[in-house]
Amino acid sequence: MISSSSDTMIKLQNVNKSYRLDNEIIFYALKNINIRIEAGEFCSIMGPSGSGKSTLMHIIGLLDKPSSGKVFLDNQEISNLEDDEISRLRNEFTGFVFQQFNLIPKLTVLENIILPAFYCRKSLSFEPKEKALELLRRFGLEEKKNSYPNKLSGGQQQRVAIARALIMNPRLILADEPTGNIDSRSGREVMKLIDDLNHKEKITVILVTHDLDIAKHAKRTIKIKDGQII
Amino acid sequence: MINLAIVFKEGLADFSRNKLRTFLTSLGILIGVFAVVILMALGLGLKKYISDQFESLGNNTIFLVPGRILSGGGFSGSASSFTGTFDNKDVDKLKRIDNVVSTAPLTLKSANAQGTIDEEFIDVMFSSEAIQDLMGFEVDVGRFFDKTDLTKRAKVIVSGPKIAEKLFGGNQEAIGKKIRIEDVRFTIIGVIKSKGGGGFGGFDYDNYMFGPYTTGYIFNPEKKFFRIAVKTKGEQYVSQVKEDIKQEFLKRYDEENFSIVEPTELMSAVNSIFNIFNLVLVAIAAVSLVVGGIGIMNIMYVTVSDRTKEVGIRRALGAQKSDIMYQFLTESVLLSFVGGFLGLALAYVAVFFISRYFPAYIDLVTVAISLSVSSFIGITFGVFPARKAANLEPVEAMRYE
Numbered sequence: 347m348i349s350s351s352s353d354t355m356i357k358l359q360n361v362n363k364s365y366r367l368d369n370e371i372i373f374y375a376l377k378n379i380n381i382r383i384e385a386g387e388f389c390s391i392m393g394p395s396g397s398g399k400s401t402l403m404h405i406i407g408l409l410d411k412p413s414s415g416k417v418f419l420d421n422q423e424i425s426n427l428e429d430d431e432i433s434r435l436r437n438e439f440t441g442f443v444f445q446q447f448n449l450i451p452k453l454t455v456l457e458n459i460i461l462p463a464f465y466c467r468k469s470l471s472f473e474p475k476e477k478a479l480e481l482l483r484r485f486g487l488e489e490k491k492n493s494y495p496n497k498l499s500g501g502q503q504q505r506v507a508i509a510r511a512l513i514m515n516p517r518l519i520l521a522d523e524p525t526g527n528i529d530s531r532s533g534r535e536v537m538k539l540i541d542d543l544n545h546k547e548k549i550t551v552i553l554v555t556h557d558l559d560i561a562k563h564a565k566r567t568i569k570i571k572d573g574q575i576i
Numbered sequence: 577m578i579n580l581a582i583v584f585k586e587g588l589a590d591f592s593r594n595k596l597r598t599f600l601t602s603l604g605i606l607i608g609v610f611a612v613v614i615l616m617a618l619g620l621g622l623k624k625y626i627s628d629q630f631e632s633l634g635n636n637t638i639f640l641v642p643g644r645i646l647s648g649g650g651f652s653g654s655a656s657s658f659t660g661t662f663d664n665k666d667v668d669k670l671k672r673i674d675n676v677v678s679t680a681p682l683t684l685k686s687a688n689a690q691g692t693i694d695e696e697f698i699d700v701m702f703s704s705e706a707i708q709d710l711m712g713f714e715v716d717v718g719r720f721f722d723k724t725d726l727t728k729r730a731k732v733i734v735s736g737p738k739i740a741e742k743l744f745g746g747n748q749e750a751i752g753k754k755i756r757i758e759d760v761r762f763t764i765i766g767v768i769k770s771k772g773g774g775g776f777g778g779f780d781y782d783n784y785m786f787g788p789y790t791t792g793y794i795f796n797p798e799k800k801f802f803r804i805a806v807k808t809k810g811e812q813y814v815s816q817v818k819e820d821i822k823q824e825f826l827k828r829y830d831e832e833n834f835s836i837v838e839p840t841e842l843m844s845a846v847n848s849i850f851n852i853f854n855l856v857l858v859a860i861a862a863v864s865l866v867v868g869g870i871g872i873m874n875i876m877y878v879t880v881s882d883r884t885k886e887v888g889i890r891r892a893l894g895a896q897k898s899d900i901m902y903q904f905l906t907e908s909v910l911l912s913f914v915g916g917f918l919g920l921a922l923a924y925v926a927v928f929f930i931s932r933y934f935p936a937y938i939d940l941v942t943v944a945i946s947l948s949v950s951s952f953i954g955i956t957f958g959v960f961p962a963r964k965a966a967n968l969e970p971v972e973a974m975r976y977e
Contacts, residue, residue: 409892410971430896437894448889448974452589457582464582465894510893 354421355518355550356383356406361415363401363573375401377573379415383552385517388544390553390564398573400522403554407440407520408432437465441511443540445523447503449495449510455482456491459510466514474513481509485539501532508539519543522554537563580906587907590879598911601875604868605915605953606922609946611861613923613938614930616945619854621936623847630843635811637710638818639837640666640804640825661833662801666825670806673820675813678706681801683792687757689785691743691750698739700757700785702792703805710805711771711781717747718766721788729790733762738782740767755785760794762787814838865949868915869957876908876961887965888973897966904965908958909951916950 363376375398383389383406393399404410405417408424417424419439424432442448449458456478463474482488485505495503504524511519521540525533541563544551553564561567569576591598642661662681670679685700707713708720713734721732735743735750744750747767755762771781793799808817818836825834880887887900920943930936 404971407892409974410969430898433891433894433896436892442892448885448892450886450889452586452593453582461890462893465890465896465899514894 353384353386354382355385355387355419356381357416357418357421358382358405358412359416359418361405361412361417363398363405363410364413374573376405376412379573379575381406381568381575383550385550386544386548387566388541388551388553388564389566389568390555390561391568391570392555392558392561393570394556397570399554399556399570401573402570403520403522403552406552407442408436433465434467437462438468438514439517441508441514441516441519443504443507443511443519443521443524445526447495447500447507447527449503449506451495454492454494455487455498455506458495458506459513462510462514472515477513478509481512482506485509499532500528501535504528504532504536505539508536512543516549518550518552520552520554523556524553525557525560526555533560583903583906584910586903587910590907591911597875598914601871601911602915602918604871605865605912605950606868606919608861608865608868609916609919609950610923610926611864612858612949613920613942613946614926614936615854615857615861616942617923617927617936617938618930618934619850619857620939620942621931621934622854623850624937625935626846626850627843630839630846635840636808636814637839638806638808638814638821639839640670640806640821641835641837642802642833644832644835661829662804663799666828667801667804669824670804670821673817673824675809675817677807677809678704678709679807680704680706680710680805681789682707682803682805683789683796683801685757685792685795687795689743690756692753693745694743696739696742698743698757698785699783700733700787700792702787702789702796704789706807707786707805710807713771713781713786714769716767716769718751718764720766720768721786726788726790729793730788731760731762731791732765732787734766734768734786735764736780736782736784736786737767737770738780739785740764758795762791862949865953869912869953872908872912872954873957873961875911876904876958877964879907880904880961880965883965884968884973884976887968888970888976891968891970892974900968901962901966904962905955905958908962909954912950912954912957913947916947916953919950920946 358379358381361376361379362374365373365375367373379402381402391399391402401410405412408417408419411425419435424435427435449455450461453461456475459478459481460474463470479488479491482491485508487502487505487509490498490502490506495506498506504527508524519540524536524540528536537560540551540553543549551564553560555561640662664681667679667681670676680703683702685702687698687700689696689698701707704726705720705722708715713720715734716737718734720734721730724730725732733755737747740747740750743755744753744764750764750767753764755764768781768786789801806817806821808814818838821836825836890900923946924938927936927938
């Protein structure tokens with residue numbers, strides 16, 4: 347495994363996530379997690395439901411903050427960043443692909459894909475609409491650009507979601523059970539796309555799944571159970 | 577930076593999906609703006625009406641009135657002011673004051689008068705020929721009475737157009753006709769053009785008749801006048817002339833027994849009363865705007881909780897708290913602005929019909945105020961729900977179904 351720290355993209359150091367359930371009982375969703383993910387890696391996080399893998403993904407994706415421990419991105423500690431700065435990183439650094447697709451129903455396919463660009467504060471090196479159309483062409487969905495998400499099949503919706511995740515040229519794709527809600531044929535197509543992103547475009551991919559076949563696409567699998575890496 | 581066009585589009589899409597809810601929410605603002613605009617339009621109309629009445633008197637005219645007139649209330653002042661106090665000596669004194677162009681003593685006689693068509697209880701104003709210029713009467717047919725009529729104490733009458741119509745069936749028909757006032761027969765020598773109005777603080781001259789004050793002594797054996805109108809050379813002399821008159825009259829009368837009234841002064845007093853009156857009414861109507869605002873706040877809270885998941889998704893895509901805030905604020909402003917716009921439009925239609933009977937009108941200030949107030953309400957009452965949306969935790973929000 348590559349271990350030169352300059353290539354380390356993500357580092358979690360003694361990360362804990364706990365919830366106070368009652369006044370006294372404290373539930374640990376993550377216990378003392380240490381992970382290092384290299385740039386360009388294709389890695390999967392595997393575990394049964396309730397194991398804490400989603401929480402882990404949320405912390406890596408900067409959607410959630412650990413209760414204790416440190417998170418580094420490109421060797422920069424992010425736990426003490428302002429909310430706006432963290433939003434900016436989510437916008438520019440990470441692309442999310444969710445099990446539920448999470449497209450916005452009242453926006454068209456094209457608008458959904460462009461949406462992250464609207465939230466970007468810096469001037470873009472590309473024209474968002476052109477880029478979105480190019481991605482739609484690549485994913486074979488060009489004629490659906492003005493459709494609304496509810497007119498699309500699950501597989502198509504997930505491909506739109508992937509296009510949305512790619513619009514900002516992210517360095518990291520976080521995919522949470524990306525095939526969990528679609529039929530197996532579409533699932534294979536989606537996984538082919540994700541494979542290509544890693545192989546051809548050298549985008550770092552972290553795949554969260556409980557499915558061993560899906561996890562096999564990754565070169566490395568981090569197994570998690572009861573909030574601990576095993 | 578977040579694109580305003582797409583925020584608008586999303587807001588409108590949300591509205592059209594919940595048409596009834598949107599309409600009912602806007603209704604509060606609609607009614608509030610409608611009420612405020614109507615009241616402002618009525619207030620403006622009333623003010624314009626009054627100032628038109630006063631303006632017809634010109635800004636270089638002064639009235640001497642018996643008793644003390646406090647602030648405003650129009651010409652009538654108190655009931656006692658209709659009884660005669662002044663006499664010819666006063667008129668002569670006024671004539672000698674510098675920069676006085678003309679004076680017109682006034683007495684009133686109310687009596688039954690017999691015309692060719694009808695009999696009517698009428699008011700006759702006896703004055704000098706100067707009253708024509710002072711009041712700005714224009715002769716429609718015939719002529720106004722002159723100095724000769726005054727010296728000859730001629731039994732001539734000039735009629736207002738309305739009363740001429742009532743008694744004789746028209747201006748032309750009235751000329752040369754005899755009219756009996758009590759036992760005295762007068763000849764109608766002229767009819768003036770309509771001055772319009774009447775009511776608030778002014779005489780309805782169209783329903784008056786006018787005669788020489790010397791002839792009027794028949795009904796006024798004491799030769800007392802209840803009012804003297806004085807015309808100065810120009811507006812700039814008014815205050816000096818007022819002061820001179822005061823000094824002169826204090827020699828003869830107590831301070832409580834006469835007032836010197838300037839129509840423009842009266843007008844501003846009347847205006848300030850109406851302004852306060854109008855302000856109170858508008859403030860009451862504005863309460864309904866606040867209620868409308870609370871309605872918007874309520875529905876925006878519902879919208880925020882309906883769209884919690886959407887907020888989570890947007891945050892995951894990199895939306896900052898301020899982006900979420902602006903989005904919901906835009907929607908609440910849109911909601912109240914639309915309500916305000918519809919209220920204004922409705923008020924416009926209503927004022928169009930009202931203006932046939934009453935001089936109500938909507939000015940640009942009213943339009944600007946109503947639209948900016950409704951936007952302001954959208955912001956004020958939208959800010960709390962919007963802040964709630966902005967402060968949702970991304971993960972919690974995305975989990976929300």
